[in-house]
Amino acid sequence: KIPLVFMNGNCQELTGVVSVLDDNYNGGYMLVKYLHGKGHTRIAGIFKSDDVQGHQRYAGYAAAMRDFGLSMEDANLYWYNTEAKASVTSITHGCPQELLNALKGCTAVVCYNDEVAGALIGTLRQQCVKIPDELAVVSFDNSQYSDLAPMRITSLTHGEHNVGRMAAESLLKCLNHEPCQSQMAPWELMEKQSS
Secondary structure, eight states: OOOOEEESOOOTTSTTOEEEEEOHHHHHHHHHHHHHHTTOOOEEEEEESSSHHHHHHHHHHHHHHHHTTOOOOGGGEEEEOGGGHHHHSOTTTOSOHHHHHHTTTOSEEEESSHHHHHHHHHHHHHTTOOTTTTOEEEEESOOHHHHHSSSOOEEEEOTTOOHHHHHHHHHHHHHTTOOOOOEEEOOEEEOOTTO
16 A cells, blocks of 8 residues: 556556656657647657667557558668667767668658667768768657757657656645545757757
């Protein structure tokens, strides 16, 4: 009977437990819709395979690609896991060739987060790829990486909805035996230089 609040995930087997989640599915959908609205029809995706956020973001991306009638090729998707994160986000060594191969024929890419997007932009700029003219780059989180990258990254933000604060407030309500329910933090697009 210990109060419990999940943040950025949940356990389906536990009933009645409160969770505070990013709206990752709709975030993936929003980014593809935004890029499609700017005229992009070949949109690559870079997602993390070993957390639920990566799969939810991909699901929204895939649904939007389908809904807008855009071709979605496996060759234009790059999946990485926690063990491979250092190679994907390396500024000194650049992104892996397999990741760069996934971008071939595309004019835009949806990245799992700003850290990945920043490393990708750094690698592409070293190869003289013009961002956003030759490849638009968008991502999630609007973190410090989105402003510290070689180019400010168009990214989704929670705006006033801070997931950590929402989780802490929910936990305090649970501790005080106040009514508490699960919440989903919506995304807002912060358009910057990379798109």
